[in-house]
Amino acid sequence: MPGFSHVINKFIQYFDVFIEAMFLTLKLTAASLLIAIVIGLFFALLKISRSKPLSLIADAYIGIVRGTPLIVQIFIFYFGLTEIVNISGFWAATWGLAFHNGAYIAEIFRGSIQSVDKGQSEAGRSLGMTRTLTMRRIILPQAFRRALPPLGNQFIIGLKDSSLAAFIGMPELFNIATTLGSANFDIMTYLLIVGVYYLVLVLLLTVLVNMIEKRMSVSD
Amino acid sequence: MSEKREMIKTEMLNKSFGDLHVLKDIDMKVLENDVVVLIGASGSGKSTLLRCLNFLEIKSSGKVILEDEEIDPKKEDLNKVRQRVGMVFQHFNLFPHKTVLGNVVEAPMMVKGVKKAQAIKEGKELLAKVGLADKANVYPSKLSGGQKQRVAIARALAMKPDIMLFDEPTSALDPELVGEVLSTMKELAKEGMTMVVVTHEMGFAREVADWVVYMHDGRIVERGHPQDLFDNPQEKRTQDFLGSIL
Ligand SMILES: Nc1ncnc2c1ncn2[C@@H]1O[C@H](COP(=O)(O)OP(=O)(O)OP(=O)(O)O)[C@@H](O)[C@H]1O
Ligand SMILES: [Mg+2]
Numbered sequence: 001m002p003g004f005s006h007v008i009n010k011f012i013q014y015f016d017v018f019i020e021a022m023f024l025t026l027k028l029t030a031a032s033l034l035i036a037i038v039i040g041l042f043f044a045l046l047k048i049s050r051s052k053p054l055s056l057i058a059d060a061y062i063g064i065v066r067g068t069p070l071i072v073q074i075f076i077f078y079f080g081l082t083e084i085v086n087i088s089g090f091w092a093a094t095w096g097l098a099f100h101n102g103a104y105i106a107e108i109f110r111g112s113i114q115s116v117d118k119g120q121s122e123a124g125r126s127l128g129m130t131r132t133l134t135m136r137r138i139i140l141p142q143a144f145r146r147a148l149p150p151l152g153n154q155f156i157i158g159l160k161d162s163s164l165a166a167f168i169g170m171p172e173l174f175n176i177a178t179t180l181g182s183a184n185f186d187i188m189t190y191l192l193i194v195g196v197y198y199l200v201l202v203l204l205l206t207v208l209v210n211m212i213e214k215r216m217s218v219s220d
Numbered sequence: 221m222s223e224k225r226e227m228i229k230t231e232m233l234n235k236s237f238g239d240l241h242v243l244k245d246i247d248m249k250v251l252e253n254d255v256v257v258l259i260g261a262s263g264s265g266k267s268t269l270l271r272c273l274n275f276l277e278i279k280s281s282g283k284v285i286l287e288d289e290e291i292d293p294k295k296e297d298l299n300k301v302r303q304r305v306g307m308v309f310q311h312f313n314l315f316p317h318k319t320v321l322g323n324v325v326e327a328p329m330m331v332k333g334v335k336k337a338q339a340i341k342e343g344k345e346l347l348a349k350v351g352l353a354d355k356a357n358v359y360p361s362k363l364s365g366g367q368k369q370r371v372a373i374a375r376a377l378a379m380k381p382d383i384m385l386f387d388e389p390t391s392a393l394d395p396e397l398v399g400e401v402l403s404t405m406k407e408l409a410k411e412g413m414t415m416v417v418v419t420h421e422m423g424f425a426r427e428v429a430d431w432v433v434y435m436h437d438g439r440i441v442e443r444g445h446p447q448d449l450f451d452n453p454q455e456k457r458t459q460d461f462l463g464s465i466l
Contacts, residue, residue, distance in 0.1 A: 042447055047418055085380035110315065117313070119309060119311055119313035120313060122309070122313060123307075123313035123314075123315070123372075123375075124315075124327075125276060125299075125302065125307070126274055126276060126302055126305075126307040126309075126376070127302070127303070127326070127327035127331065127375070127376070128299050128300065128302045128327060128331045128332075129304075129327060129330065129331055129380060130297070130299050133330055133331070135332060137326065138315055141317045142316065142317055145317070163243065
């Protein structure tokens with residue numbers, strides 16, 4: 001094991017490099033999760049739609065994502081997409097991660113939508129609101145609120161999983177750590193350093209999600 | 221004097237859930253300004269009947285006629301129909317993420333396209349009418365059950381319905397809160413609102429109802445003016461039911 005002061009020294013020496021990599025990690029995470037939220041909401045609505053074929057499409061998507069390793073999905077997006085369209089590694093990784101997280105977020109939204117009391121949509125419908133309007137104005141706002149805790153959890157998973165983008169050459173945190181580690185024959189030092197980065201990011205994300213949750217719960 | 225309009229009429233209305241035949245050959249008529257109270261044991265189909273009247277449930281067969289117009293669920297825009305038929309639920313079903321006023325103005329603004337200022341003005345008047353002018357900006361979670369139900373009534377009235385349906389509006393309330401909701405309903409009846417009310421409040425039925433309808437096992441067994449039905453029921457099943465609750 002490397003000594004404590006050695007790790008601190010390397011932490012300071014490579015601070016700029018890691019910070020730069022951290023921003024790439026954050027960009028990957030933010031972009032992929034934003035897209036994943038849209039995908040997730042879309043498939044959640046498909047899944048609960050009254051049309052059997054549409055809900056089967058959602059089942060198929062979720063089943064495929066759950067049934068295959070994330071690294072395989074990222075590789076398929078990377079090699080598949082770069083073959084047919086001119087797309088950067090960043091966007092291939094982003095879409096791969098979004099495709100993956102979208103399925104889990106779809107399940108989160110589906111659960112939270114279905115957890116809203118049936119009386120809510122009946123009240124909306126009894127006032128003459130259409131199905132769509134009731135969903136948009138009455139059900140979804142309540143469902144989003146309930147989805148926040150599990151969404152926060154999924155965001156944390158998404159942040160950590162972005163490390164797999166290292167395998168398609170993205171110079172994000174994990175990639176930088178292993179590159180520096182093998183160049184210096186000192187892998188442990190850099191793994192410890194990168195672990196701290198992830199830990200701090202996860203803590204910040206947790207605080208952020210908690211703040212949003214607090215702000216949204218003023219009414220109850 | 222001109223004859224009163226028929227606001228609601230059903231002919232041979234039947235409703236089944238799968239194999240369960242819940243409403244059987246219901247013929248009923250509600251005239252303009254009338255208050256009809258529906259009574260009957262649990263499971264007799266009272267809620268289902270109300271829900272068929274505003275098409276939250278779709279009949280299996282028979283006719284539902286609103287204001288002289290037969291409503292065919294396949295052809296008609298049911299959202300438009302429901303705007304004319306307000307409904308108040310046992311469990312209030314207020315929108316928890318909206319303020320009291322937000323609950324009241326939601327449908328007029330989003331469904332009818334009423335301008336915000338106008339909706340707020342009318343919403344506040346309705347809240348004043350149900351005695352909750354001071355609660356406009358609080359969230360439903362801060363209200364008592366009786367206050368919640370009065371907001372729900374104001375919310376339904378905001379759509380200016382021709383008919384109001386109440387499904388056990390006081391059954392979820394603590395006894396001391398029942399009175400405030402009933403008096404709001406009495407006032408509404410006095411103003412001439414056409415109402416169908418499912419309730420176990422026999423005092424209310426006696427005082428306010430023009431007609432009382434007794435349902436048993438999906439059928440209308442007996443109907444009459446409250447004094448007649450309560451004091452001199454003709455059918456054995458009505459006698460048994462009244463005996464069991466009075
Ligand atoms: N959506 C549904 N699917 C299946 N069965 C239903 C449904 N809604 C009602 N029922 C059944 O229909 C019957 C009548 O129910 P309904 O709720 O109309 O009775 P009710 O007279 O309102 O009773 P209560 O006094 O308990 O409210 C019951 O047996 C009930 O289980
Ligand atoms: Mg009922």
